[in-house]
Amino acid sequence: MATSGVPRSADVVIVGGGVVGCATAFFAGRAGLSTVLLEKRPALATLTTPVSSGAFRLQFDNPEEIALVRESVALFDELQDRGHDLELRRQGYLFVATTQDGAAAQAELVARQREWGLDDVELMSGEEARRRFPYLAEGLCGARFRQRDGWLNPRRLSQALAAESAATVLLDREVVGLERQGDRVTGVRLADGVVSAGWVVIAAGPLSAGLAIKAGIDLPIQLVRRHKLVVPDAPQVPGRAPMTIEYETGAHWRPALRGAYGLWTAPAPAEGAREDLPASAEFGFGLLDPRSDHALARVAPFWKEVWETPGLQWWLQAGYYDYTPDRRPLLGPTPVPGLALNTGYSGHGIMGSGGGSRRVIDAITGRIEPRDNPLRPDRPMLERRFDVL
Structure with a gap:
């Protein structure tokens, strides 16, 4: 519940009122912990969370994240069953390859996913994919698809988690310092008071590193600007289509509103944290202009018609x-x-929020030991190849 007064103490103080912070509060409540959830803005889930596409998938390149998201999706279903309309849609995730190398890489990944227990990913030839999804371009080399993947409304998810949490929610409250007794963090300092706590959990997304440094911890996090293209009205977009990703470029889109969201995870330089992040028009042109080397029209030709629509309206969020x-x-x-x-989700915060937050609460309450937590903050950071998203 939101309140204006500052409690003197709690078992857990959570810093950050996005989807990850709200999920942390939810699981803290389930563990019987008194909880204060702090958000520096006037409302929950208004910074990074709503810029997300809201998507979730189990098609990962490692078993740890498959397990994490599987648990999150079970929580999404539970919240729906409790009467929270999350606008959840299971229209699937479709990765399409435009080269033989890409098709071979996808086949290799699907084989590993099956070894990890994810056995409902379909592997298709380009022709099979086009028969299944007629909007696709001719000449594709292969595809993988999982029907149970999908998307939801991330703000509705955040609000449902907060409502179910029984946490005391404090809005317009910025943490100005951490309270210490010796080496131990014992609470947070706000402009209008101090909240003592057995644990302080930083769940502030891109602002997490700035908070952790107050305790002398330099987080291994790089912030990279990402955009979401919003095309609110485009009748050419098939409304029942899955999230559709070109494997070679990472350009992807999903139906939204009466049109679509478009996204692209291109290599980009790291930046410093800012709350009001400007968008770059070049991003929108890169996805919409069919001449671009990562245009959405490369694998879904109807996007050329969208681009040529007189009076087409679109905007960007960053x-x-x-x-x-x-x-x-x-x-x-x-x-x-x-x-x-509870941070560093690397673009997977919506889909990982449930499973990740349960692990954090289990870790601080002693339900799991560090050796049983492969995602603990002090783990070895091993270099590896990454999937396209």
């Missing part, structure tokens, strides 16, 4: 991906006693 070196989140206690992390 937010951060908080990349860790191995692109997996930082979950659990830090070397500083009393301070834990």
Whole structure:
């Protein structure tokens, strides 16, 4: 519940009121912990969370994230069953390859996914994919598809988690410092008071590193600007289509509103944290202009018609991906006693929020040992190849 007064103490103080912070509050409540959820803005889930596409998938290149998201999706279904309309749609994730090398890489990944227990990913030839999804271009070399993947409304998810959490929610509250007793973090300092806590959990997305440094912890996170193209009205977009991704470029789109969202995860330089992140018009042109080397029309030709629509309206939203070196989140206690992390999801925060937050609460309450937490913050960061998204 939102309140204006500042409680003196809680078992857990969570810093950050996006989807990850709200999920942390939800699981803290389930564990019987008194909880304060702090958000520096006037409402929950208004910074990075709403810029997301809201999508979720189990098609990952590592078993840890498959398990994480599988647990999150079960939570999404539970919230729906409790009467929260998350606008959840299971229209699938479709990765299409335009080269033989891309098709071979997808086949190799699907084989590994089956070894990890993900046995409902379909592997298709280009012709099979086009018969199944007629909007696709001719000449594709292969595809993989999972029907149970999909998307939801991330703000509705955040609000449902907060409502079910029983946490005391404080809005317009910025953490100006961390309280310490010796080496231990014992609470947070606000402009209008101090909240003491057994644990402080940083779940502030792109602002997490700036908070952790107050405790002398330099997080291994790089912030990269990402955009979402919003085309609100485009009748050419098939409304029942899956999330459609070109494997070679990473350009992708999904139906939304009466049109679509378009996205692209291109290599980009790291940036410093900002709350009001400007968008670049070049991003929109790169996806919409059929002459672009990563145009959406490369694998879905109807986008050429969208581009040529007289009076076409579109806009952009910008937010951060908080990349860790191995692109997996930082979950659990830090070397500083009393301070834990739930951040660094590397673009997978919506889909990983449930499973990740449960692990964080289990870690700080002793339900799991560090050796049983492969995503603990002090793990070795091993270099590896990454999937396209």
